[in-house]
Amino acid sequence: MTEFESLGLKSGIWQGTLRRSTPPGRLILVHMGTRVTDARATAQADGSWRIAVAIPTEKLSDGVQTFILLEDNGKDNEPPQVGALRLSSLNIVAGEPLDEDMRAEIDLIRSELDLLKKELRRLAVS
Structure with missing residues (x-):
């Protein structure tokens, strides 16, 4: 079972902890249905994974912006695969x-x- 715990947004970096024994696949940030950037996963001593992804400032504007963190097995610049695992979402209100x-x-x-x-x-x- 995958468990992602968001640690919040600080200095434009959204961080969280992914608790699982196996390394994650490709982690991507999606905004308005479009792949924005990749997230970085770093192994922790307790067997969990620290996930970090920068929120692009050009995607921020008035209103509510929703960013979704997905995991799939896609390649570098491919769009998200059908059936990608939704780990979490971040709503930014401005x-x-x-x-x-x-x-x-x-x-x-x-x-x-x-x-x-x-x-x-x-x-x-x-």
Whole structure:
């Protein structure tokens, strides 16, 4: 069984630990259905593999960008193979328009919570 644990994004490098006894195949980063770059796997003393991949800055823009880490048996510059194993995904959220959407959602949740509190108080009194 493959287990990938994301260690997060720091300085543009997404890292994680892959716990398995066998070395991984080709590890590729995919964005919007297109192969972006290869990830690097380094053997660790405990038998796991440290995975690291740089997130290309040219792929970042306003909105939500999803990067998917896949493993397959393809060659260097080939696109991802059908049936590639999805190890994990990384969502990056950026941009001011998105901030406004999030604020609106938080305001809506607050108002619904206030309504719920009023109803619970009304029910507790009766």
